[in-house]
Amino acid sequence: MLGEGILKGLTETARNFAGSFVSAERLTTVQYPEQRIPTAEAARVFPFLVYDGTDWEAGMRCVACQICEKECPPKCIYIEKSKDKKPDFVGKMQIYPAKFDIDVSVCMSCQICVEVCPFEAIKMDTEFELSTTDRFGGLLYDRKQLSRSNEYYHEIHPTEAAEVDARLAEEKAKAEAKAKAAAQATAAKAAADPSVPAKAAAVPAASTVAPAAKPAEAAPAPKPSGGGE
């Protein structure tokens, strides 16, 4: 009969109206500033720079290779290389960004910088409350503002961060094994060479005793090709 569907619809809305007062699980929205829905693990907003350890400047993974700067479609990244070097996570001396700026008013959250980074140094953040009263300076983030610890990364993207850590650990182990092999090779060479006195053989022997504890001292000299494979 004509009008039946209208009556059916009216009962449905009436049920919703009454139901929203009695059962809280009917409500589809949350009261935002007080209540929040946790962000999805795959959520992404703007990039940040990961650092290991507690000191953001010393632990920064970025080596200022500028791949992300070149790949960025809207060109929102600006990098200046440093003059000096600092050791990276395997202990190899690397240059670092003296300046790393991202203009988030330009950034389009495409995640291409994350995909091209060979050093797992840039990742996507889930922080979205970025409003500021200064639309120029306030939206241009420098490297200090962009730095987030690896723990924070684990917090926001646990699965992805675990994978990244596993990969880095593997790389580090490989680098160590290589350093060890190289050290042994030098030791064997020193032992074979009669002109070198015995004290030269003693030094690499000492370093092979505890390579796991102090890989940074052992690694740099004999391994020029780095851990970027």
Next chain:
Amino acid sequence: MLEKADQIFLLLRDWLVGYLPPGWRAAAGAVLGVIGIVAVFPGLFAIAVLMERKGLGRMQNRLGPNRVGPFGILQPIADAIKSLTKEDIVPTNADAVVHFLAPVFLVVVAFMGFAVLPVGRNMVLVNMDAGLLFYFAMGASTEVSIFMAGWSSRNKYSLLGAMRAVAQMISYEVPLLLSSVVIVMMTGSLSLVKIVEAQNQYTWGLPHWYIFTPWGCAAFIMYAVAATAETNRSPFDLPEGESELVAGYFTEYSGFKFALFFLGEYLGMLSISGLGTTLFLGGWSAPLAVLNWVPSWIWFFSKIMLSISVLIWVRGTLPRLRQDQLMNFAWKFVLPMTLLNLMVAALWRFMGDGWARWVVCSAILLLVYVGAGRIGMRREHFGPRTYRYAE
């Protein structure tokens, strides 16, 4: 005491007017009445807007506005301040004078309709013999202001919205009038005061409202449909269909002029609900004889707000119609039904008292309703599409 509460506004007016010299009293009383209308109905407008926003929210399983004041009850005030402080933009190419006059005209005309509505016992600003005619004349004038707004904006969306609005309002004016005519036929008067008095009688404690007769019920349903279309409410809100026309005829309005359009629209809703209450729901008369001690104006205003709630409920339920569906419904279904209802009302009048007329009139109306609904809802079957020229 209760008599005094019933007539409190009239007593208040007489007391205030008593301070003036006798020659001025009539004019001052009229001005006070106008002030009353201009103060009360925008207040109801604020309540209606709040009800609408909260109610629609609840129907969509949301909470609705709850930030301004306790439970968000100060939201209308915040909205008013916002629209008052906004910049008023007039397009360079617009006809500035007409552009300014359109919202003013709309609100003035919307207020004029309240002049003849009996708000309570003895409470009517102008007791006109042809009150119903005056009301419809004023109601039809809103179309002029809507077209003024659409035309003067010099914007294609405004113009399209205005064209749609005028087409729709003229189409639904006919069933609106014809469904009210049965009341005039039965009461024998165009005066709204007399129409309410005719309904203010009780049998076994139950009122003689016109909605409780077969022809009155049918007329009320068609009046409600036509009134919804007349006030451009959902599901008949094509003139301001956001998805296709930005905002219809008030696309180019901002700030307080926009607020005036909003006010005009809600005043139209309130006044057309008031007229529906007066014609079918017994105006200010109590729903039961034992409740007659409650002041009459309370009944009138609660009936108006009840009608507004139903309009909100319908808005929360139904999706927007298509233009051809809208026109077909007006001319092919509602209009023939109102004409039939005129015949049924005449039949009722000449069949005299007794139960026979209840059965006969209800049967005719129901049969035609079901039959016409069947025919109207027949689905047209379209075959595969054929192209004559393009292949």
